[in-house]
Amino acid sequence: MQKTHDHKALWLVAPALLLVAFTAVIPLMTVVNYSVQDTFGNNQFFWVGAEWYREILQSDRFHAAFLRQIAFSATVLAIEIPLGLAIALSMPKKGISVSVCLVLMALPLLIPWNVVGTIWQIFARVDIGLLGYTLNGLGVDYNYTQNVGAAWATLIIMDVWHWTSLVVLLCYAGLVAIPPVYYQAARIDGASRWAVFRYIELPKMSRVLLIAVLLRFMDSFMIYTEPFVVTGGGPGNATTFLSVDLVKMAIGQFDLGPAAALSVIYFLIVILVSWAFYTIMTREDFEPSGGVR
C-alpha cells in the first residue's frame, strides 16, 4: 500500500505514546536507576556503576537460572510448534465443527495464568489428582514436589496444554487464507500430500509460523505465574526460571541493586532476540503493516 509522508500523523500516535511512556519509561528508568546504585537503607543511595551488572553476569545463580530458562523455552517450542502445525493441518475447514473446535481449543488461552497453575497443581497431585494418582497407580514414581524430572515434565506438559492452541489458531488462520486455486493446480499436477505441504502450505504459512515462534518465545521466556503456583521454583531450585529468580531477589530478599541489574539484562536479552525475529519477519516487505495479501 502506498503511504503518504505526513509528520502531523505523529499527533494521532501521541495518546498511545504518552500512555505507554507513562507506564513503561518511568518504571524502566527506576529500574536503571537502582541498577547502578547501592543503598544502606535510610533512602541513601551511592553510585556503584556497573558493579551489579558484573556481579550478576558472573554469578552461578544467574547462569543456572538462565540455562534452565533456555532449556525450558527450547523444549516447549520444539514440542508446541510441530504439534500445533500438525493439528492445524488436520482440522476441519468448514461447518459447525470448525467453530466448536476453535472455541474449545482457545479455552485454555483465556484462563488466568495462576488458575492454569492451580488446575495442574490439582490435576497432578498424587493424592487427589487424576494424573498423579493414575501414574502412581501404574507404578510410575511420580511426585512433582520431590522429583526433579517429574516437576519439569509437569511444567512442560502444562505449557503444552496452555499454549499449543495459540500455534494451532495461528497456523489455521494461515491455512484457510490459501486460495483454493493452489490446491486445484496441485491436484492437476498430481502432487502428493507431502508435496502439497512442502511447496504450498509451508511457504504460505511461513509468516504466521514466525509470529507463532516469536510469541511463544517471548511468553515462555517470561513465564512466572504457572511455575510459581505449581512448583514454587522447586524442588530445590530445579524449576527456578529467570522471572521466578528475579521476583525472589527483588521482593523476597529485597536486593534492589542486583535485581534491577538482572531486570535490565533480562529485558535486553528478550528485546535482542525479538528484534532478530522481527527483522526476519519484516525483511521482504518492511512496513509496520507487512501483510501478504
Add this chain to the structure above:
Amino acid sequence: MNAPGKKLRAKYFAPTLYIIFLMTPIYWLLTMSLKTNQEILSAFSLWPKNPTLANYIVIFTDASWYSGYINSMIYVSMNTVISVMAALPAAYAFSRHRFLGDKHIFFWLLTNRMAPPAVFALPFFQLYSSIGLFDTHIAVALAHTLFNIPLAIWILEGFMSGVPREIDETAYIDGYSFPKFFVKIFTPLIASGIGVAAFFCFMFSWVELLIARTLTSVAAKPIAAVMTRTVSASGLDWGVLAAAGILTILPGALVIWFVRHHIARGFALGRV
C-alpha cells in the same frame, strides 16, 4: 476416496484427541468443584458421588470472594476501553502515513509487549504508590496498557491496512473532516478488527496476575489474587478453590463464543 467415512474418522482423530487432552484437566477441576472437601480427600472417584453446589454458594455469599470477580471485571473493562481508544488513531497513523521515526516508534511500542512483567512489578508498585493510586482499579488498568496498547495497535493496524486507501480519499473529496470520516465511515469498516482487538485486551488483562496482585491490596484485589491467598492460607478447601477456578474460566468462554468467526484471523494479528 473409496472409503470416505473411514477417511473422515482418521482425519478428525488428531483434533479430537487434542481436545480430549485439553478438556481432561478442566473436567477434573469441574468434578472437584461439585464435591465436598471431605469427599475429595477421603475417596478417589472419577465423578462426584453426591454432587453439591455448596462450594459455589460459598463464593456467591462471601464478599471477599465475589468482590474479586467484580474488581477484575472493572479493571479489565477500563483497560480494554483505554487501550482500544488510544490504539485506534495510532494504528491509523501507522497504516496510512509515513512520519518521523515511524518504524522505530512501532518497534519500541512492540518491545513493551515483550517486557517481562516481573521486571516491572516493583517499579510499578513504587510509581503508583507515589501518585496515590495504589489499590485502585485505574492503576491496574493503566499498568496493563503497557502490553495491551502495543498489541491493540498491532492488530488494528493489520485490519486497517486491509481497507483500501481509496475509501479515505473519496471521503475527503466528499468533504468529510478527518474525525467525522473516522467515526462515521472508517470505524464501521474495521468493526471486526476492533472486536478482535478488544477481545485480546480483555484476554491479556484478565489472565495477568503478577502486576495486578502487586498493585492491589484490598479494595481492587482481583479474583486471581483472592485465589492465591486461599491456597496459602488454608491450603485445604480444594472444593471452593476448584469452584472459583471454574468461575474464572466462564467469562473467557463467553467472550470467545462472540468472536469465534474472527478468532483465527485475530490470533494472526490481522495479517493473513
